[in-house]
Amino acid sequence: MWSAEDLARHSVRDQGAGLTAEQVAEKIAEAAVRQQETREQLRAPVDQSPYAADPERLAELWEAKHTEWRRIAALMNASGWGTYDPDSDAEGSAWTRQRETRRQTALDKHAAWAKEQREAKEELRAHVWLPADVSRRLRAIAASTRLTPEQVLAELARHAELRDDGTLTITPFHPS
Structure with missing residues (x-):
């Protein structure tokens, strides 16, 4: 969901x-070393175990960290800050808000999908094979009522009653 830069x-x-x-400068130096190490790992044979880290993703991450530490150092230098304050970093704060908005959008989409899945469990989906004459009659009824054949069957099921003697009846109704 998040990029290496995020x-x-x-x-x-x-x-x-x-x-x-000074401490930010140390972080820059550390990130530069780690960036170089991960680039070298890209040239090494790939570990095929299922628990191995993705060397390309790791290299991207350290490159992005190196870039971000340099950005912070330049910001501190230009602003004359003695220490880094994330809340005063306008660009970093904007990125954080954008990231949180994307995260919340993804969570909302997932919640909607999960709700749809829960509701779908209460539905019945059926594939019905009908003889040609019954199928033609169903399509004719659907066309005259401006419903789909599935909607006509749903209406029939909604109005069907099972009597005590086992007979199935459908009282006359107007399709909606």
């Missing part, structure tokens, strides 16, 4: 709170 911005923003310019 993950880097989030973690750097959290880790950077209250750091001095």
